[in-house]
Amino acid sequence: MSKKELRDVVKLRYATPENAVFEEKRGFVSLTFRPEDGEEKTYDRVKLQRNFPNSTPDGYLSVLDSEDNEICLIRDVEELGEETAALLRRETARRYYVFTIKKILSVNQRYGFSYWKVEAGDGVREFTVQDTYRNFRKLGADRAAVTDVDGNRYEIPSLSGLDRRSMKKIELYI
Amino acid sequence: MIEVSKMGSEIVPLLQDHGLRCEDVAVFAMTDMALDGTRADVCLVLTEKELLVITGYVRDEGRPGKKHARVFSETSCETYGSEKLKELKVEEYISTGWLTATFDGEPTELAAMTKTSLRDVRIFVKYASAKLEGREEEIDENDFKDDRFCPKCGRRYPDPERKICPHCMEKSKLFKRLFVFAKGYRRYMAAILFALCLTAALGVIAPYVSTEFFYDKVLRAGNSWYGRLLEAALLVLLLRLCSMGIGTLSGIISARVSASVTYKLKITIFSAIERLSMSFFSARQTGGLMNQINNDSNEIYWFFCMGAPELIRNVIQIAAALVIMFIMNVPLALCAVVVVPLFAFVVNRLFSRMHTLHARSYRSSRALNATLSDALAGFRVVKAFSREKEETARFNDRSERLARDSRSVTVFNNTAFPAASFIMNLSNLIVWSVGGWMAVTGTGGMTYGRLMAFIAYSALMNQPMFMLVDMASWFTACTNAMQRLFEISDAEPDVREREDPVKLDGMRGDVEFKNVGFSYEKGKKVIDGVSFSVGAGRSLGIVGHSGAGKSTLANLLMRLYEVEEGEILIDGVNVKDLSFDDLRRNVGIVSQETYLFVGTIADNIRYARPDATDEDVIAASKLAGAHDFIVKLPDGYETMIGFGHKDLSGGERQRVSIARAILLNPKILILDEATAAMDTATERMISEALTDISKDRTTIMIAHRLSTLRDVDSLVVIDKGKIVESGTHDELIRAKGQYFDLYKLQLDALRNIGITE
Ligand SMILES: Nc1ncnc2c1ncn2[C@@H]1O[C@H](COP(=O)(O)OP(=O)(O)OP(=O)(O)O)[C@@H](O)[C@H]1O
Ligand SMILES: [Mg+2]
DSSP states (O other), X not given: OOOOOHHXXXXXXXXXXXXXXXEEETTEEEEEEOOTTSOOEEEEEEEEEXXXXXXXXXXXXXXXXXXXXXXXXXXXXXXXXXXXXXXXHHHHHHHTOOEEEXXXXXXXXXXXXXXXXXXXXXXXXXXXXXXXXXXXXXXXXXXXXXXXXTSOEEEEXXXXXXXXXXXXXXXXXX | OEESSOOOTTHHHHHHHTTOOGGGEEEEEEEEEOTTSOEEEEEEXXXXXXXXXXXXXXXXXXXXXXXXXXXXXXXXXXXXXXGGEEEEEEEEOSSEEEEEEEETTEEEEEEEEEHHHHHHHHHHHHHHHHHHTTOOOOOOGGGGOOOSBOTTTOOBOSBTTBOOXXXXXXHHHHHHHHHHHTGGGHHHHHHHHHHHHHHHHHHHHHHHIIIIIIIIIISSTTSTTXXXXXXXXXXXXXXXXXXXXXXXXXXXXXXXXXXXXHXXXXXXXXXXXXXXXXXXXXXXXXXHHHHHHHHXXXXXXXXXXXXXXXXXXXXXXXXXXXXHHHHHOHHHHHHHHTTHHHHHHHHHHHHHHHHHHHHHHHHHHHHHHHHHHHHXXXXXXXXXXXXXXXXXXXXXXXXXXXXXXXXXXHHHHHHHHHHHHHHXXXXXXXHHHHHHHHHHHTGGGOOHHHHHHHHHHHHHHHTTXXXXXXXXXXXXXXXXXXXXXXXHHHOOOSSOOOSSXXXXXXXXXXXXXXXXXXXXXXXXXXXXXXXXXXOTTOEEEEEOOTTSSHHHHHHHHTTSSOOSEEEEEETTEETTTBOHHHHXXXXXXXXXXXXXXXXXXHHHHGGGOTTOOHHHHHHHHHHTTOHHHHHHSTTGGGOEESTTSBOOOHHHHHHHHHHHHHHHOOSEEEEESTTTTSOHHHHHHHHHHHHHHGGGSEEEEEOSSGGGGTTOSEEEEEETTEEEEEEOHHHHHHHTSHHHHHHHHHHHHHHHTTOOO
């Protein structure tokens, strides 16, 4: 059990260009952070966790240390300047990488399972979905995602942008 | 070599390129993603000296005649010296995982993977870490049993928990198994079959009598039946009555048989469920399970009660009609069947569309129900936050959606099926015109009556078409349901009683955990190397953060789950060897989530020992501090509680649960946060009562509030599944470790409000 001060837990600390410096170090993001009520400290490696991954991917990022304690929050990556924003965006995009469905080639239902063949960003991918109704989820009004048996997530960034034939194949689940 | 992923033929030459032989490799695994997130094939190769991460992709060099012409084209290779490599770890994200480590003291990313390779990499990390740290890791056969693929067709099992390949499922086997349940009903089934044949035959005769016979024999002069109208009418009536009577009779029999077969099936399934272990339920959500069993058996019931007899009757009837039509007039018969394939095709499409619409409206109605029960179950919260308007709006939205979906079903039914009937009429039209022409010209001996008969037969053939086409999906649904049910009855419980279990008469209650390790999900250790012991009649307190694994320890002692490493001993006997009876009778638990069944308070307390007398129940309640509040209820011990009845407070529920455990009078009592919802004074009282009776009882107490654990003989502090400290209260205070910190914190809190100890 690590000791945690109450104020560490309840206080919201935001990263600003003045108190936080994010840098790239060996492929990881490092942070030098000086809280207003404490000493400056450098973290070799911080993790970025989206608080609202669906609605605000670039806002409200939790910056966590190696023990998963929150160091600070980022309200919006834009606030930290262009360069840092780009770094943070790249990092989160990589962490939150999901496959994108461009086109649905086939969906075969069989005994409650479905076998999918889709055109993803990097070519054709095939996967199997269990209990399709439960694993197909709408994210907001126009986005949807389906999760396969391994837990990989395939996202449809815009349902209205999908061609008619693809749409017909997934109509049932929407 | 530990080969976590299958080493393909293309890997050996690759290793040779790096100056390695297969014997040099200690652990090998593959992932499917490069570090930049692109698709790739990546080899993780751990040798005595270093870790190689070779990125590239496997190509099929399609040389004709040669089968295995797979080539690994390498794009990059990173090498990490073993002595500088530490802390291999897999980090998991939404669709990807990352293998990281500290290399030369700095955090380093080694490899990336999609979730598909995650399992392999986790196992790789397990063995590679042991190797790097110079430990000897025991080889677990399960790690290499890749049973994610169907051995027959190589396809992925869609559900990792269910080893069933939808492509290779044998349907005939399912039906054979179902007929085992119908064993005692052979004679009835023969009767049904006979009746079906009879109705089919009558159905085939009827059109002849009412058309050709009537027009050409009764209405035409010069026949022996000429003018005998009344007799003809009576004959028709008799035929109809017979066919109706037989049909009704066989309907009644088949309803009976199907009902008792499904009843037997249900009984089998439910008794199978009792044998199954916890992990079966957590993988499947129990609530849905019961529902599913009911729905599935209904599906089977309706198929066999309605579907199968109809199918048999119709098939016989169609076959007979076809034969008669071809005997009557071959060219005309050909005209009649020519439209059938087109019709079948169209109807098939219509049905698939209809199923989509039905499924959608079914889903909307479920969503509506969910919203409704949500709002009703949470009505306190709804009112407290005055969200009635929003809830109403949500409900309106859902019910509007349902209305819309139901409407589209109706509209579809009212437009599509007339359209299908039109095709059917097309067939009639052809028969009418060709047949009419034949009758007029007298070609092929066609008469007016014969034409009418012919038309009646073609109707006999066409009518059941709708149903037959839909039969396929009905059949699928039914086999699907059977599959799921048999699967439950076949499931092997993973916690099973040994064949010749050890009986412990007069259990003392010594508990010992020896290096216990356990994980709910593979690779995520929840309990890791936990050892402690509690002597008979002694008490042990377990403290630790929320999520540390305290309740899991209790589950393992109860043998609700099976330990993966190490062993748990009671009186020196492994719990795996103990008889379930002894275990359940001697180990009692008051779990964190109190569960009360619908029934009286007395029933709830008596649950573990139904033969307990009223006096026993009262005595147990007294000890649990429940008696006082129970007697104040107007119905006393006979107050109905549970869902839909009297609401008890959190602390009251806990006291009923404690009484339940005390009544069992177990040698080993586990209290998991059993008094957390009570005020300190009540807790104190119960705790004293428990101490009083716990002289010859081993007690394991889990609590966050340290004051609860004031009287225990010894304590263990666990954090992230490991024991970090243990000893008596005084020892732990002196050690000034985590327990001390916690104690000080809670003491400070008391001091702040002016209480000192
Ligand atoms: N059935 C389960 N399947 C998967 N993971 C589980 C299951 N039950 C518990 N866990 C996980 O195991 C870990 C330990 O859980 P456990 O219930 O033993 O914690 P605990 O110490 O009793 O916590 P608390 O004090 O909050 O009751 C938690 O991270 C929890 O999320
Ligand atoms: Mg718990």
